[in-house]
Amino acid sequence: MEQVVAAGTQFMREVNSVAVVRRLRTEDRMSVSALAKAVGLSRQAVTRSLNALAAEGLVEFGPVDRDSTRAGRPAQLVRFRAEAGHVLGVSISPQDVRVAVADLSGAVTATDAVQLAAGLGGAEVVETLLSTVDGTLRTAGVTAGITAGGLWFASVGTPGIVDPAAGLIKLIPSMPGLAGDLLVRRLTQALGCPVYLDNDVKLATQGERRRDADRREDSLVMIHWGERVGAGIVLNGELYRGASNDSGDVGFLDLLGADSPGTARSPQGLGPFEDRVGGAEIVRQAAAAAGRAGDEALLSRIEAMGEHALEAVLDAVVAGSPAALEAIDVVARRFAKGIAAIRAILDPRLVVIGGPLARCGEPLLAALRRHLAGEPLDQPALEVSALRQDAVVHGALLHSLAEIERTRFGLVRPGSAW
Numbered sequence: 001m002e003q004v005v006a007a008g009t010q011f012m013r014e015v016n017s018v019a020v021v022r023r024l025r026t027e028d029r030m031s032v033s034a035l036a037k038a039v040g041l042s043r044q045a046v047t048r049s050l051n052a053l054a055a056e057g058l059v060e061f062g063p064v065d066r067d068s069t070r071a072g073r074p075a076q077l078v079r080f081r082a083e084a085g086h087v088l089g090v091s092i093s094p095q096d097v098r099v100a101v102a103d104l105s106g107a108v109t110a111t112d113a114v115q116l117a118a119g120l121g122g123a124e125v126v127e128t129l130l131s132t133v134d135g136t137l138r139t140a141g142v143t144a145g146i147t148a149g150g151l152w153f154a155s156v157g158t159p160g161i162v163d164p165a166a167g168l169i170k171l172i173p174s175m176p177g178l179a180g181d182l183l184v185r186r187l188t189q190a191l192g193c194p195v196y197l198d199n200d201v202k203l204a205t206q207g208e209r210r211r212d213a214d215r216r217e218d219s220l221v222m223i224h225w226g227e228r229v230g231a232g233i234v235l236n237g238e239l240y241r242g243a244s245n246d247s248g249d250v251g252f253l254d255l256l257g258a259d260s261p262g263t264a265r266s267p268q269g270l271g272p273f274e275d276r277v278g279g280a281e282i283v284r285q286a287a288a289a290a291g292r293a294g295d296e297a298l299l300s301r302i303e304a305m306g307e308h309a310l311e312a313v314l315d316a317v318v319a320g321s322p323a324a325l326e327a328i329d330v331v332a333r334r335f336a337k338g339i340a341a342i343r344a345i346l347d348p349r350l351v352v353i354g355g356p357l358a359r360c361g362e363p364l365l366a367a368l369r370r371h372l373a374g375e376p377l378d379q380p381a382l383e384v385s386a387l388r389q390d391a392v393v394h395g396a397l398l399h400s401l402a403e404i405e406r407t408r409f410g411l412v413r414p415g416s417a418w
Contacts (some may be wrong), residue, residue, distance in 0.1 A: 001177075012304075013250055017052060020039060023035060024078070024190070025106075027061060030078060031077055032050065032073070033075055033304070043200075049354060050063075050078055051297060052362035054240050054272050056079065056171070058081055058084055062077040062080065073329060074341060076409075079103075080104070082104045082107065083103055083151065084104060084148065085103070086151050086152065086399065087151070087153050087154065087155075088100070089101075089102070089392075089394065090133070090173070090187075090393065091156075091200060093158075094118075094175055097114050097132055099111065099113075099393070100384065100390075101151075102397045102401070104404065106401055108397070109392075110142075111136065112135060116128065120134045122177025122183075123177070123182070125175065126187075127180060129183075131188075133191070134279035137151065142401075144191045144192050144193070145191070145192035151193050152400075152404055153401075153404055154399070155196040155198070155400045156196065156396060157198055157200035157396050158199070158200055159174050159199070160173065160174070160196055161199070161246045164198050166181075167197050168180060168181050169181075169183065174228060174288065177290055182367070183197065194403070196400070200396075201224045201230045201392075203231045203391075203396050203399060204354055205222040205231075206395040206399065207390075207391045207394035207399055208222050208354065208386070209222075209390065219236070220349065221352070221380075222354050222391075223338075223352070223354065225248065225277070225354070225355045226355040227274075228270065229239050229250055229271075230249055230276055230277075234348075235346070249271070250273060252271030252274075253271065253273040253341065255337045255341060267292065276331075276334050277335045279310040280311055281399060283302060283310055285304050286298065286313040289324070289326040290302070290323040291323075292323075297388070298313075301316070314356060316363070317363060318359060318360065324364060327360050328363065339368065340372060340375050341394030343380055344377060346379050348404070349380055350383065351380045351382050352384070352385055353384045353408060354384075354385035354387075354403055355385075359388070361384055
C-alpha cells in the first residue's frame with residue numbers, strides 16, 4: 001500500500017512539473033504566485049516542482065520583482081532555462097541534407113543545408129551529414145552529448161519505409177545506399193545522444209500540424225509532392241501509421257490505368273500514381289508544352305538544369321510561364337483523382353500540399369480546385385505547406401522536444417509535442 005501511495009505521489013509531482021514547465025516555457029519569466037495561478041496549483045505545489053526542476057538545471061530563480069505594484073513583499077521571479085539543453089532536427093532527401101539546432105524552448109539557434117551530388121553512396125551521404133551537423137553545432141555553440149547546454153536528442157527524417165523502433169531504413173528506392181542501420185549507428189556514435197529515425201513525410205506532417213501554436217489540425221492529410229509522392233495522415237488528432245508504418249504511400253495507387261497489362265514499370269521504382277504526377281512527368285509535360293509554344297527560354301533552362309530540371313519548371317510556374325502553367329494543369333487534373341480517393345476513404349478536413357510543388361502556391365491550388373469541382377462528394381480544404389522545405393526539420397525538432405519531456409517526466413507519448 002505504501003508503494004502505491006508513493007507511486008501516486010510521484011506521479012502527481014510529475015504532472016505538476018509538466019504543467020509548470022509548459023507554462024513557464026511560454027513566458028520570459030514569471031512570479032511564483034502568477035505561475036501557480038496560471039497552472040491552477042497551490043503555491044506550495046508549484047514551489048516544490050520549481051525546486052525539483054531547479055535541481056535538474058531546468059529553471060532558475062531570479063531576483064525579486066521590485067517593479068511590482070502589489071502590496072507586501074516583492075514577488076520572486078523564475079524563468080525556464082531554455083539553454084540548459086538542445087535538440088537536433090535532420091532532413092535527408094536525394095537533393096540535400098538540412099539540419100537545425102534548437103534550445104529547449106524550441107527557438108532555432110542554427111541551421112544549414114547542403115546540396116547532394118547525384119549518385120552518392122550511403123556512406124558518402126552519411127559523411128556529408130556528419131560534417132554538416134558538426135558545423136551547425138559549432139555555429140550554435142553546442143557540444144555533442146547529454147551535458148549541461150549540450151545536445152540531448154536528435155530526430156532524423158528520410159524517404160522510404162522506416163522502422164522507428166529498430167532505427168532501420170527498410171526500403172529507400174531513391175537512396176538505396178542508406179538502407180539498414182548505417183545512418184542511426186553513425187549518428188549515435190558521433191552525437192552521444194539518443195537518435196530517432198522516422199519517415200520524412202510523417203515527421204513533416206507532425207510539423208505541419210503544429211505550424212501555428214494556436215491551431216492544431218485534428219483531421220489532416222499532408223501530401224509531399226515532388227519527384228515522389230507520399231502522404232502523412234492525422235486522424236482524431238493522432239498520426240496514423242498503419243500496420244507497417246507506411247500508411248500514406250499514395251504514390252503506389254493505380255488510379256489512372258498506368259499499371260495495366262503491358263505497361264512497363266518505372267525503372268526508378270516509382271509507383272503508378274507518382275509516375276504520372278511526379279517530378280519527372282512534370283518536367284516532361286513542361287518540355288512538351290514549351291516546344292508547342294516555342295518557348296526556347298524554358299526549354300534551355302530545363303536542359304541546363306539536368307537532374308534539377310523540376311526546379312526550373314517550378315521557377316517558371318512562379319514566374320507565370322504559360323507553358324509551365326499548362327504542364328501543372330495537366331498533372332493537377334491527374335493529382336485531383338488522388339485527392340478525391342483520399343476524401344472518399346478518410347474524409348479529412350484539410351489536405352496540405354508539401355514538398356517542392358508547394359512553391360507553386362495559388363496557381364497549383366486553383367488548378368486542383370477546378371479539377372475537383374465536379375466530384376460528387378464535398379472536397380476538403382486545400383492549402384500549400386506553410387513550412388515548405390523546412391517541414392521535415394521542424395517536425396524532427398518537435399519530436400526531439402517531445403522525447404525530452406517524455407524521458408524527463410515520463411508522461412508524454414512518443415511523437416507528441418510540447
